[in-house]
Every structure is written in structure tokens, then in C-alpha cells.
Amino acid sequence: MMTPLADMIPRRRSVRKYTGEAVSGSDLETIQSFCANATPLFPEIQVQAKIVQKEQVRFYLPWKTPQLLAIFSENKPGFLENVGFIFQQVDLFLQSMGLGSCWLGLGKLRDVGVDVEGMEFVILMAFGHTNEPLRGDISQFQRKSPQEIADIPDRRLEPARLAPSSTNSQPWYFTHEGDKIHVYQNEAGLLRHKMLGKMNQIDIGIALAQLYAANPNSFRFQQTDGPALKNHRYCGTITL
Ligand SMILES: Cc1cc2nc3c(=O)[nH]c(=O)nc-3n(C[C@H](O)[C@H](O)[C@H](O)COP(=O)(O)O)c2cc1C
Structure with missing residues (x-):
């Protein structure tokens, strides 16, 4: 029995301990179809997720997840926010299925021919069976x-x-400006952290996805000329 995505927001956690049992083929199909049908932030940017095996990935922690999602996207303005937006819906969905999941910025794909033409590899998400409970409160x-x-x-x-x-x-x-809410990325100290800068754009999309999941019918996002804010990058304006 699936739980609405919004119900997972106060309960989800990053899961780093997996039982090692492979997710069944029918569950993998359910996950792939959810990925393909999740709502984008920028519908004009093509995105694709592939399920890859642990052996196809290089990562620095001995996680037992047998399979992961490898996320690819066209490189167009806003693509990192778009990936965060789509795959945070996937993170909530995986946890609603009773599986664990965790964004994995520190992982890399091994060169094993899993490329997608016209797209670049963006990030991985680990997922699998776990005994870790959801958060209680x-x-x-x-x-x-x-x-x-x-x-x-x-x-x-x-x-x-x-x-x-x-x-x-x-x-x-x-x-806040009337009923509009402007969204910014804090860039203080980012000059020293190029990697974190890329990840932080994904993070902004993730936060927007959680606002969308909580307000699926009324959430609106647009990019206008938001007021400048020192040490911050304007990302867009929402209404809820
Ligand atoms: C874009 C992104 C990349 C991440 N990369 C890693 C990672 O490489 N390794 C890891 O253990 N956790 C990673 N995390 C998980 C964060 O550490 C985690 O979300 C954060 O500490 C908050 O904890 P919570 O997700 O349990 O609420 C990543 C999270 C995001 C959003």
C-alpha cells in the first residue's frame, strides 16, 4: 500500500545501510515508470534515469545496495534544479514503497557503457531493502x-x-512579497567549493520538490526578475 508523497516528508531519512537483497523486477518497473512520469520543474529539459548495478559504480563507502539509479540530463540552464526536483519526488516515492534511498553525490559511474546520448551523467541515488525505520517525528x-x-x-x-x-x-x-515567495541559493563561501556549488543547485530543486509534494495542486514556479540579495543567487519565485 503506497502512502501519498507528502506523508513521507516528515518521516524520510537518508538510508546508508541496506540488507543487500535485490529489489524485484516488478518493483524496478514501478520505480522506472514513476521516474519517467514525475513532474519536471523545466519540462523542456530531457532527463533519464537508468538502474545500474553496484559493480558499475565507484563509491567510497561500503554500502550494500545492490542497485542504484544513475541520473542523466541534457545540460541546459536549470538542469541541476530540475534533476533535484524530479528525483526528490523519486526519493519520497521509494521510501513510500518501504525501501531505503540516499542521494549519492560522492559516487561515480565506472566507464561501462551506460551513457545516454545527448545527456550528461549528473548524480546517483542508492536505493534498496533496509531494516532502518522511517523517522518517528x-x-x-x-x-x-x-x-x-x-x-x-x-x-x-x-x-x-x-x-x-x-x-x-x-x-x-x-x-516574501505579497503571496509570492522568492527562492534563493545561499552562495556565501561557495567560491572555494565548486563541487558543493553544483550539489547546492540540486539541493534547491529538492527543496522545491518537497514544497510541490505538499501542495501538488497549487504549487507554481516561475523565473522573473527577483530582487537581488547579497551573497545569494535568485532561483525563482513560487506560489503555494
Ligand atoms: C545532492 C545530495 C548529495 C548527497 N550525497 C551524499 C553522499 O555522497 N554520501 C552520503 O552519505 N550522503 C549524501 N547525501 C545525503 C545528505 O548527507 C543528507 O541528505 C543530509 O545529511 C540530511 O539527512 P537526511 O537526508 O537523513 O534528512 C546527499 C544528499 C543530497 C541532497
Whole structure:
């Protein structure tokens, strides 16, 4: 029995311990079809996910996941946010299936011919059977406070506040203008961290995905000329 994606927001966690049992073929089909049908942030950018075996991936931790998702995308403006947006829906979906999952920025594909023509490899997501329980309540999250992520603390931003991010960096910041909310990526200190800069763009898409999952009918995203904010990159404007 599947749970609505929004119900997974306060319960999901990054799972790094797997039983090693392979996910069944019919579940893999369900996952691939969810990936293909998830809502994009930028519909004009083509994205593709391939299920790859552990042996096709080089990563630095001895995780037991037998298979992973390798995520590919066309390289167009906004593609990293788009990948974050689509595959955070997948992360919530995997956990609603009772599987564990974890974004894996530190993994690389071995050169084993899993390329997708016209697209570049972006990132991996580990998934599989686990004995790790979901989170019981919000006190189990280590996150910034509502005051730290927005000009005005706003309960509607809770799904974004709880979102996962690379090294738990939580690079998002929100400002209000009437019923519009401007979305920014905190860039302070990023000059020294090129890798984190790329990951942080994915993180912004992830936070937006959680806002979308919580407000699937009313969520709107557009890019206009958002007001400039020091040490921040304007990413777009949403209404919820
Ligand atoms: C884009 C991205 C890349 C990540 N890469 C890794 C990784 O390489 N290794 C890892 O152990 N965790 C990775 N994580 C998981 C984060 O460390 C985790 O989301 C964060 O610490 C918050 O914990 P939670 O997801 O359990 O709420 C990544 C997360 C994101 C969003």
C-alpha cells in the first residue's frame, strides 16, 4: 500500500545501510515508470534515469545496495534544479514503497557503457531493502530553524526546511512579497567549493520538490526578475 508523497516528508531519512537483497523486477518497473512520469520543474529539459548495478559504480563507502539509479540530463540552464526536483519526488516515492534511498553525490559511474546520448551523467541515488525505520517525528531532523531560512518564519515552508541536501548544507533562503515567495541559493563561501556549488543547485530543486509534494495542486514556479540579495543567487519565485 503506497502512502501519498507528502506523508513521507516528515518521516524520510537518508538510508546508508541496506540488507543487500535485490529489489524485484516488478518493483524496478514501478520505480522506472514513476521516474519517467514525475513532474519536471523545466519540462523542456530531457532527463533519464537508468538502474545500474553496484559493480558499475565507484563509491567510497561500503554500502550494500545492490542497485542504484544513475541520473542523466541534457545540460541546459536549470538542469541541476530540475534533476533535484524530479528525483526528490523519486526519493519520497521509494521510501513510500518501504525501501531505503540516499542521494549519492560522492559516487561515480565506472566507464561501462551506460551513457545516454545527448545527456550528461549528473548524480546517483542508492536505493534498496533496509531494516532502518522511517523517522518517528520531527525532532529527529537536524535542520536550520524557520527563522534561519526565510525573512519571515512561515509554516508553509516546513516541507522545504526538512528537505535533504548535500552535506546537510541547506542552501535555501526564502523572501516574501505579497503571496509570492522568492527562492534563493545561499552562495556565501561557495567560491572555494565548486563541487558543493553544483550539489547546492540540486539541493534547491529538492527543496522545491518537497514544497510541490505538499501542495501538488497549487504549487507554481516561475523565473522573473527577483530582487537581488547579497551573497545569494535568485532561483525563482513560487506560489503555494
Ligand atoms: C545532492 C545530495 C548529495 C548527497 N550525497 C551524499 C553522499 O555522497 N554520501 C552520503 O552519505 N550522503 C549524501 N547525501 C545525503 C545528505 O548527507 C543528507 O541528505 C543530509 O545529511 C540530511 O539527512 P537526511 O537526508 O537523513 O534528512 C546527499 C544528499 C543530497 C541532497
